[in-house]
Every structure is written in structure tokens, then in C-alpha cells.
Amino acid sequence: MSDELRVWAPAGMPEVRPGDDLVALVGAVLDAAGPDRGPADGDVVVVTSKVVSKAEGRVVAAADREQAITDETVRVVATREHATGVTRIVENRLGLVMAAAGVDASNTPEGTVLLLPLDPDASARALRAGLQERFGVRLGVLLSDTAGRPWRTGQTDLAIGAAGVRVLEDLRGTTDTHGRALQVSMAAVADEIAAAAELVKGKATGRPVAVVRGLGHHVTDEDGPGARSLVRTGPDDMFARGSAEAYADGWKDATAAGRP
The missing domain is CATH 3.30.1330.100 (CofE-like)
Known part of the structure; x- marks a missing residue:
């Protein structure tokens, strides 16, 4: 060690x-x-x-973000409404429990979101x-x-x-x-x-x-x-x-x- x-x-x-x-x-x-x-x-x-998601083409239009979250979800763990919308904590198809199923809008071109x-x-x-x-x-x-x-x-x-x-x-x-x-x-x-x-x-x-x-x-x-x-x-x-x-x-x- x-x-x-x-x-x-x-x-x-x-x-x-x-x-x-x-x-x-x-x-x-x-x-x-x-x-x-x-x-x-x-x-x-x-x-x-x-960067792996980008290389693998796991990019969708930002307008489809909520549907993408739903598509990636296998179990809803918790939801909370707030001033800017609703946060969903879910178990995604990889077994990970994450906000928005890991669908991410940061560090991606304008108008797109990334899936895992x-x-x-x-x-x-x-x-x-x-x-x-x-x-x-x-x-x-x-x-x-x-x-x-x-x-x-x-x-x-x-x-x-x-x-x-x-x-x-x-x-x-x-x-x-x-x-x-x-x-x-x-x-x-x-x-x-x-x-x-x-x-x-x-x-x-x-x-x-x-x-x-x-x-x-x-x-x-x-x-x-x-x-x-x-x-x-x-x-x-x-x-x-x-x-x-x-x-x-x-x-x-x-x-x-x-x-x-």
C-alpha cells in the first residue's frame, strides 16, 4: 500500500x-x-x-428532457416541487439512484441534454x-x-x-x-x-x-x-x-x- x-x-x-x-x-x-x-x-x-456519452451519441434535444428522464426511469424514489419545476429522484436503468435519472444539461451544447x-x-x-x-x-x-x-x-x-x-x-x-x-x-x-x-x-x-x-x-x-x-x-x-x-x-x- x-x-x-x-x-x-x-x-x-x-x-x-x-x-x-x-x-x-x-x-x-x-x-x-x-x-x-x-x-x-x-x-x-x-x-x-x-464525454463518453457524447462520443456514444447519447444526446437528445433539451425539449425532450422530461420524456428522457421518464424513459430512463425504472422506479421513482421521490419528487419535490420547487419554484423552477419538479425534481425527480429515481432509480435509472443502470440501478443508480440519481436526480433526473442522470440526464444532464451541463457541459453540453445549447438545446441538448446528455443521457448516461x-x-x-x-x-x-x-x-x-x-x-x-x-x-x-x-x-x-x-x-x-x-x-x-x-x-x-x-x-x-x-x-x-x-x-x-x-x-x-x-x-x-x-x-x-x-x-x-x-x-x-x-x-x-x-x-x-x-x-x-x-x-x-x-x-x-x-x-x-x-x-x-x-x-x-x-x-x-x-x-x-x-x-x-x-x-x-x-x-x-x-x-x-x-x-x-x-x-x-x-x-x-x-x-x-x-x-x-
């Missing part, structure tokens, strides 16, 4: 258009970063999912394969997007696509500094890397690519299960129903198990 982490976002990414070769574009940006900042073995390349990539993990695998062939080193690749958290103000980036990165570090069964066994600790490594990368990429700097160095122990030879494995839905989602109902069911389960 490294005790040092370096993260940087090279400049020079042009406006991405449908059909563009993303491997060539990202590779050129990494090439131009200079000899000390070009990809090295064990680096993680984090790419904002918006069709299969972010597949996009990450293709990008990884191309970059590894180009640079001849072992890399991890993450696709990141911005999301809010239900009990925290503000947004942060998380990984919606992953290849060659150990997305989750399961620490259960290990011990802490006092020798106590850890029971539930699992680090969402991919999300932590995505959030760190966003600190240097920013929202309006034209730098959608970041390189993270120092986490080679989390870079794997195989592509791995991808970021989809981090999604907690279905039976594992404690908040799929209303809080009162979830609390009542939890109380019933605890009572049945003999716990107060």
Missing part, C-alpha cells in the same frame, strides 16, 4: 462529438501531459462520463483496452458522474463504470489498531478515487480526464466486475420503501430474532 497519492488533470481535451474515437482523444491528452505525467503502470485514468452511457462498464473496458495497448502499461479506468447523497448537502463524484480497478475493498474479518475484528467495513474504493479525481477536474475547466497515481495495489490484471457491483438495490436496499414502513419491518425482524 502506498502512503502517497498524486492526482492531476491534463488540459487539451477538445469538444467531443458523436462518433469520436475516445481512445484517440484521451490518449492524445495523456501524451501531451509530459513525460512525468504520462500514464505509468498502476495508474488509474478517470474520465467524466459526459448505455453500458458504462463496457465503455470503461473498451477504453482501458485501447489505452493499455497504446501506452503498453497496466491501467485502471473509471467513468465518473456526479450525484447527491440523501443525508448530506452537496454532490460528489462516484464511479458508474470501472475496468481493472478493485472497486470494493472488503475489510471484514481484519482487525483494527486495537485488535478488534471489523464486522461491516467495506471501502468503496472506486467511488473514493472518482471523488478525488473530481477535485482536480472541476466542473467548468475543460479537463474531463484525470490520472490518479499511488493506488497500483487496487489495479487488477482482469477487468473485474465493474462499478455495477457497487449498486445496492433489490433486497439489499433498506430504503426502497417509506422510512416508516422500513422501520416497522426492521422492528418486526428484530423482535422475531429476540432482540429488543
